[in-house]
Amino acid sequence: xxxxxxxxxxxxxxxxxxxxxxxxxxxxxxxxxxxxxxxxxxxxxxxxxxxxxxxxxxxxxxxxxxxxxxxxxxxxxxxxxxxxxxxxxxxxxxxxxxxxxxxxxxxxxxxxxxxxxxxxxxxxxxxxxxxxxxxxxxxxxxxxxxxxxxxxxxxxxxxxxxxxxxxxxxxxxxxxxxxxxxxxxxxxxxxxxxxxxxxxxxxxxxxxxxxxxxxxxxxxxxxxxxxxxxxxxxxxxxxxxxxxxxxxxxxxxxxxxxxxxxxxxxxxxxxxxxxxxxxxxxxxxxxxxxxxxxxxxxxxxxxxxxxxxxxxxxxxxxx
Amino acid sequence: xxxxxxxxxxxxxxxxxxxxxxxxxxxxxxxxxxxxxxxxxxxxxxxxxxxxxxxxxxxxxxxxxxxxxxxxxxxxxxxxxxxxxxxxxxxxxxxxxxxxxxxxxxxxxxxxxxxxxxxxxxxxxxxxxxxxxxxxxxxxxxxxxxxxxxxxxxxxxxxxxxxxxxxxxxxxxxxxxxxxxxxxxxxxxxxxxxxxxxxxxxxxxxxxxxxxxxxxxxxxxxxxxxxxxxxxxxxxxxxxxxxxxxxxxxxxxxxxxxxxxxxxxxxxxxxxxxxxxxxxxxxxxxxxxxxxxxxxxxxxxxxxxxxxxxxxxxxxxxxxxxxxxxxxxxxxxxxxxxxxxxxxxxxxxxxxxxxxxxxxxxxxxxxxxxxxxxxxxxxxxxxxxxxxxxxxxxxxxxxxxxxxxxxxxxxxxxxxxxxxxxxxxxxxxxxxxxxxxxxxxxxxxxxxxxxxxxxxxxxxxxxxxxxxxxxxxxxxxxxxxxxxxxxxxxxxxxxxxxxxxxxxxxxxxx
Numbered sequence: 080x081x082x083x084x085x086x087x088x089x090x091x092x093x094x095x096x097x098x099x100x101x102x103x104x105x106x107x108x109x110x111x112x113x114x115x116x117x118x119x120x121x122x123x124x125x126x127x128x129x130x131x132x133x134x135x136x137x138x139x140x141x142x143x144x145x146x147x148x149x150x151x152x153x154x155x156x157x158x159x160x161x162x163x164x165x166x167x168x169x170x171x172x173x174x175x176x177x178x179x180x181x182x183x184x185x186x187x188x189x190x191x192x193x194x195x196x197x198x199x200x201x202x203x204x205x206x207x208x209x210x211x212x213x214x215x216x217x218x219x220x221x222x223x224x225x226x227x228x229x230x231x232x233x234x235x236x237x238x239x240x241x242x243x244x245x246x247x248x249x250x251x252x253x254x255x256x257x258x259x260x261x262x263x264x265x266x267x268x269x270x271x272x273x274x275x276x277x278x279x280x281x282x283x284x285x286x287x288x289x290x291x292x293x294x295x296x297x298x299x300x301x302x303x304x305x306x307x308x309x310x311x312x313x314x315x316x317x318x319x320x321x322x323x324x325x326x327x328x329x330x331x332x333x334x335x336x337x338x339x340x341x342x343x344x345x346x347x348x349x350x351x352x353x354x355x356x357x358x359x360x361x362x363x364x365x366x367x368x369x370x371x372x373x374x375x376x377x378x379x380x381x382x383x384x385x386x387x388x389x390x391x392x393x394x395x396x397x398x
Numbered sequence: 399x400x401x402x403x404x405x406x407x408x409x410x411x412x413x414x415x416x417x418x419x420x421x422x423x424x425x426x427x428x429x430x431x432x433x434x435x436x437x438x439x440x441x442x443x444x445x446x447x448x449x450x451x452x453x454x455x456x457x458x459x460x461x462x463x464x465x466x467x468x469x470x471x472x473x474x475x476x477x478x479x480x481x482x483x484x485x486x487x488x489x490x491x492x493x494x495x496x497x498x499x500x501x502x503x504x505x506x507x508x509x510x511x512x513x514x515x516x517x518x519x520x521x522x523x524x525x526x527x528x529x530x531x532x533x534x535x536x537x538x539x540x541x542x543x544x545x546x547x548x549x550x551x552x553x554x555x556x557x558x559x560x561x562x563x564x565x566x567x568x569x570x571x572x573x574x575x576x577x578x579x580x581x582x583x584x585x586x587x588x589x590x591x592x593x594x595x596x597x598x599x600x601x602x603x604x605x606x607x608x609x610x611x612x613x614x615x616x617x618x619x620x621x622x623x624x625x626x627x628x629x630x631x632x633x634x635x636x637x638x639x640x641x642x643x644x645x646x647x648x649x650x651x652x653x654x655x656x657x658x659x660x661x662x663x664x665x666x667x668x669x670x671x672x673x674x675x676x677x678x679x680x681x682x683x684x685x686x687x688x689x690x691x692x693x694x695x696x697x698x699x700x701x702x703x704x705x706x707x708x709x710x711x712x713x714x715x716x717x718x719x720x721x722x723x724x725x726x727x728x729x730x731x732x733x734x735x736x737x738x739x740x741x742x743x744x745x746x747x748x749x750x751x752x753x754x755x756x757x758x759x760x761x762x763x764x765x766x767x768x769x770x771x772x773x774x775x776x777x778x779x780x781x782x783x784x785x786x787x788x789x790x791x792x793x794x795x796x797x798x799x800x801x802x803x804x805x806x807x808x809x810x811x812x813x814x815x816x817x818x819x820x821x822x823x824x825x826x827x828x829x830x831x832x833x834x835x836x837x838x839x840x841x842x843x844x845x846x847x848x849x850x851x852x853x854x855x856x857x858x859x860x861x862x863x864x865x866x867x868x869x870x871x872x873x874x875x876x877x878x879x880x881x882x883x884x885x886x887x888x889x890x891x892x893x894x895x896x897x898x899x900x901x902x903x904x905x906x907x908x
Contacts, residue, residue: 128522
């Protein structure tokens, strides 16, 4: 197993390198000059001499291969550089923002799994019944409603009408734990809703499939109690595809919570990435994308490892 | 440079201020019984560089921490800040007499500090917003610690206006340009980059009894709808950049107040380096082809007004009523002008705008529709903002939609968008030579007599109406909204709307 993890890690690192290189090159290809932008804030005319001086200071006048090698060298030593905008170290900013995004995603995943798996299992057991129909309808509706619509409606109801929740924002947990959790609930709940729909549908399909397996029929024939069959033979086996989907979804969400972060003013990594792209802040963009790709790749690896733990038949050793 | 302050640091700073307050006079204590105002900003200041132009949010924060030599009052009248008086002497030099003021670190504001700001800002690579203007100051003399004398090659009537702008605040000699040490009514006590800024009252502020608030908590709400929702929910007390579509709802809410001013404006710029817009007749045809009321309706939800002349507001003392409808909507005239220019059947061209801001895109779409009616088929180019800026600077367009404000309510503030002798920029028409306008601006800034200046700017507008260096389209309403409990804060008139942060020193809660 260790050999397998090592092998996968090397592949993952190669993938991360490919992503970082592609992002670096793409950023330099698209129009928009960071120096010019920085000096053109508030619709003012930037002085060409000042733009040229700033480009020199930012190191943008060096040949692109030189910039690339310098950047890669920095990455290898754990130095992602500093922001073009205000000189803030990129690593520090990512370290601050990433936990906030992960917090939303993990809370959403917990809510979605906690409700979605029992709901999907119940729907599968009572397949084609009234409850199954209602659950499927709910899942379809939740899946097809965009997060920004859910977010906006949730703010309208809980903040603007009922006035029981803040409309959005962020307070560090260390300053005000209750305030922090209150602010976390709406964005996490919004992300959870679409995730919940996926988990519910996946759980239902998966449980339904496992229920028809021979070993379940054998277990029933042996006279095992229904609950025990469900818990030990059905749900456990049915969870493998659910877990895979959850892992992939969470990976996607690391860079994809931008709308939720925007709607709820949650200062996470996605919003940071969008602002960095807007400002053509190359060190920030590359740093954030690299972090996201590393997390995505290694989250996939983790899912594989957990799958193997759940089902010993899944072999990790390459044959 | 980062200025992150952890919680302990914040508490220490707050404690120090609170402790300091215990020793000041009861009257000062009374004046600061204002609590903390929660202010929703539209964006996080991209930079705290005192002399750079970094947008409105940065301007507001600078107006809280810093002060310049001069500023404007809520009615838009120029007033003294670090300078208690200013006058021009017989030789044409400007003399600023400083008042007793202290920097946030307790040291006094001296004439030497002011002179240093000027000499640093005028350096070629300073990237200061007023670098181009400051170089006109040949010498700065400091005859004593409280007197600054600025000598220019020619007497400059508009010089005080530079020192009243929020992009020309004074910082302590030798401090980095993004220093937090100013002489303003509030001190920065903490910040979470990209998220929020905490400011506490400066107990040593030179205006007795001000600021009235204990502090300001400025939080970024980038989504305009959330900004309104946060105000309605009571999460914040004051918001900037009120979206036009929400203004009516805010006006109808008994718990809220709306304060709007027509100041910023939309206009068209041209690429004058190639046909057909190198021809003033074609540009005039465009000016007469567009029904501006439709722009106000489509882009600004009727919050604003048509602009069929140069952006000099009706309330301005330099307003010329005879040009009020100089570029009126007259499709027949537009067609005749096109024919006269040699384009009886119209032509194809590209119109640059941006899809990033709805008002820019909507304005472009209305212009496109009206131009097609006189045979000009404008293909829209709507990249995101940064590409739009670059294309504008490079002249990769035929005509373009732009929106901005002038530096102040004096027509001299319009040189940035009209004067073709300045380097090419996305805020001006590309490669357009405007010798008469350049000359008029030069005469206007050197003239001290009000009536003569008025006549110069009247002539300038007359030339602009004929030669069309830009086409005015619409005024847009700039709004602040607040809870009823907020008083003392005012949206400043006309082009000064983005200076409004200065009135936060008078703001009170409850």
